[in-house]
Amino acid sequence: MKIATTQVWVHDQEEALAFYTEKLGMEIRADVTLPEMGDFRWLTVSPPGQEDVAIVLMAIPGPPMMDEETTRQVEELMAKGYAGTVFLTTDDCRGDYEQLKSRGVEFTEMPEERPYGIDCGFRDPSGNSIRLTEVKLPASV
Amino acid sequence: MASVTPARHLLRAKDLADARYAEPLEVDDLARAAGLSKAHFSREFRRTFGESPYVYLLTRRLERAAALLRNTDYSVAQICLEVGLQSVGSFTTSFGRMYGMTPTEYRAAAPPASAHAVVPACIVRAYARPQHRTFREDSGSGRA
Numbered sequence: 677m678k679i680a681t682t683q684v685w686v687h688d689q690e691e692a693l694a695f696y697t698e699k700l701g702m703e704i705r706a707d708v709t710l711p712e713m714g715d716f717r718w719l720t721v722s723p724p725g726q727e728d729v730a731i732v733l734m735a736i737p738g739p740p741m742m743d744e745e746t747t748r749q750v751e752e753l754m755a756k757g758y759a760g761t762v763f764l765t766t767d768d769c770r771g772d773y774e775q776l777k778s779r780g781v782e783f784t785e786m787p788e789e790r791p792y793g794i795d796c797g798f799r800d801p802s803g804n805s806i807r808l809t810e811v812k813l814p815a816s817v
Numbered sequence: 818m819a820s821v822t823p824a825r826h827l828l829r830a831k832d833l834a835d836a837r838y839a840e841p842l843e844v845d846d847l848a849r850a851a852g853l854s855k856a857h858f859s860r861e862f863r864r865t866f867g868e869s870p871y872v873y874l875l876t877r878r879l880e881r882a883a884a885l886l887r888n889t890d891y892s893v894a895q896i897c898l899e900v901g902l903q904s905v906g907s908f909t910t911s912f913g914r915m916y917g918m919t920p921t922e923y924r925a926a927a928p929p930a931s932a933h934a935v936v937p938a939c940i941v942r943a944y945a946r947p948q949h950r951t952f953r954e955d956s957g958s959g960r961a
Contacts, residue, residue: 688819735819755824756865757831761939784832785939792935799832803825807939 683732685754687802689719692733695801696721699779705730754802761805769794769810826851827865834874839901844870872949878902879915880946886924893920915947
């Protein structure tokens, strides 16, 4: 078994796409709009060199797929920062921090030394938390 | 373009408390980060996150103080200042309310988490923040 795709909710796919590609430097893996599914848009991105794993930037659908109340709850959870975290790794946490900072990424934590390496944290425009770690020790899952 | 919900702005205030608790940060500063007036901000923050911004900031500071007690040899007075609190007396009292023991007793009782497992720092912060216990310094706005 392998992990192929995982998803984050986004409040706006265009804004999310600009963030994940232009600011984080990821590439589009799929961008397909399906008229027979009410213009559902399957939009995935992943880092250069990692073609076999991707993140779906999933619009919160609303009715009829998702009822009003649930839609509101998911929007709220996402904006409150509780809709999940994407954990990324890098070879150069401090370098990436400087680069992303200069592109206007909203950081929640500056790079710091931890027992497991150096990491920092930031948010996407929807409020999702993203962690960027330069791992020192062999990862223990 | 779809717009974010108001909670997204409140999240900026919460992130500010998490990032800059070590500075002399107050509820006014958090309100500014959310772009709201103080009274409106405190009400909305509490409605959204279930506790007042004052309590959130205080428990963040106490969580960080507890981590410094576990992981460093800093004095209690130094730790108090490190987490952005000014008075050692009220720090010790608040700490005692939340953790049920003095900072010194806590240090003696708690081995560092890193001795048990490699857990990302953001997880440590999220899960170790103490449950607030109502106290006069909370001006009656805390959860009972």
